[in-house]
Amino acid sequence: MLKFYVVEDDPAVRKMLSRIVAESGLGEVIGEAEDGACASVIAVQAADVVIIDLLMSGRDGIETVKALREAxxxxxxxxxxxxxxKEMIGEAYQQGVDTFIQKPINRLEVLAVLRRVSDHLMLEKSMQAIRNSLRLLEVSGTADMKPGRLLKQERSIEQQARSLLLQLGIAGEAGTSDLIRIMKWLKTQEQAQQILPDLPxxxxxxxxxxxxxxxQPGANLQKDVRAIEQRIRRLVMQTLTHLSSLGLNxxxxxxxxxxxxxLFDFQEVRLRMRELEEPSKSSASKLNLRKFLYVFYVESCSVSE
Known part of the structure; x- marks a missing residue:
């Protein structure tokens, strides 16, 4: 169960959000504030999520987020x-806002956002538990050579990522160099922030x-972005296909x-396995690229630190 803290100067909106949180079954609202200046780190520290208004009569949402991050x-x-x-929204993201809810408040939109954030938090906690378990195994000297649990050794994030690519059977696929560069960039972000709570x-x-x-850096940014996204998507699909094939055999x-x-939602693995049995020329699998990249990063870091 998640704990929420609401910072909103409209009491009607605060009441509505509290009711939606309670009815969602995702958690509870443990505190409220009518102004950003009242939302001290002591007040919100027990909350997993702070729901905060952008524009308030006192200290606005961006200033409050910045102050809480600094604390x-x-x-x-x-x-x-x-x-x-767009500039204000961009600044909010830079200060650490994960996502937005648009006014006027729509119950379905709020529920969708809350569930998405809840899923990310559960995934993060699960991955952290895996990392902690791996560290304990390494310290005790009982780590074995099972996939994802290599003996402790000094290896770079790139070396470990390449090792994972080999384990997954996709080392020769297009897009692997993009994936390795993503891992290296995420590592620099984690080192700069001390922690990587979620993917950008x-x-x-x-x-x-x-x-x-x-x-040609920046020559055609949008075209390059689309090309990278397509290569990563194809690589992730190749990984899903290879793992599904292993599971069938x-x-x-x-x-x-x-x-x-x-790496995947297991229902998508089962779907891909059925498609391979038919066989199907196309796939209806819905790839969760964020989950794949996050888990791949955690695995890449597990023995490289």
Missing amino acids: NYSGRFIMISQVEN PLKTIYEQLAISSPQ DYGHPTFEYFAAR
């Missing part, structure tokens, strides 16, 4: 806004790769057993 609050921010100013937006990741490309295969449910 080391590590939770998530959902911002409520009726503003369409995929578009931001692809843009950073396109901008840093050694071949041997449901107990260690690579399938370890990675399938971690």
Whole structure:
């Protein structure tokens, strides 16, 4: 169950949000504030998520988010806004806002956003638990050579990513160099922020790769971004197909057993397995690229730190 804190100067909106949170079954609202200045880090520190209005009569949402981040609050921010100013929205994202809810408040939109943030938090906690378990195994000297649990050794993020590509059977596929560059960039972001609570937006990741490309950087940014996105999508589909094929041949295969449910939603693995049995020329699988990249990054970091 998640804990929410609401910062909103309209009492009717606060009441509505509290009711939606309670009815969603995702958690509870543990506190409220009618102004950003009242939302101190002490007040919100127990909350997993702060739902905050952008424009308030006192301290606005962006200033409040910035102040809480500087005070080391590590939770998530959902911002409520009726503003369409791209610069202001961009600044909000830069300060650490995860996503937006548009005014006037729509119950279905709020529920969709809350569930998405909840899923990301659950995934993050799950991945952190895996990382902690791996560290304990390494410290105790009992780590074995099962997929994803290599013996501790000093390896770079690139070396470990390449090792994972080999385990997954996709080392020779197009898009692997893009994936490795993404891993290296995410590592620099984690080192700069001390922690990587979640992936940046995929578009931001692809843009950073396109901008840093050694071949004509920024020559045609949008075209390069689309090309990178397509290569990553094809690579992820190849991974899903390979793991599904392993599962069809041997449901107990260690690579399938370890990675399938971690990198993908398992219902999509089952769907792809059925498609391979038919066989089908196309796939109806819905790829969760964020989950794949996040888990691949966590696995790449597990013995490289």
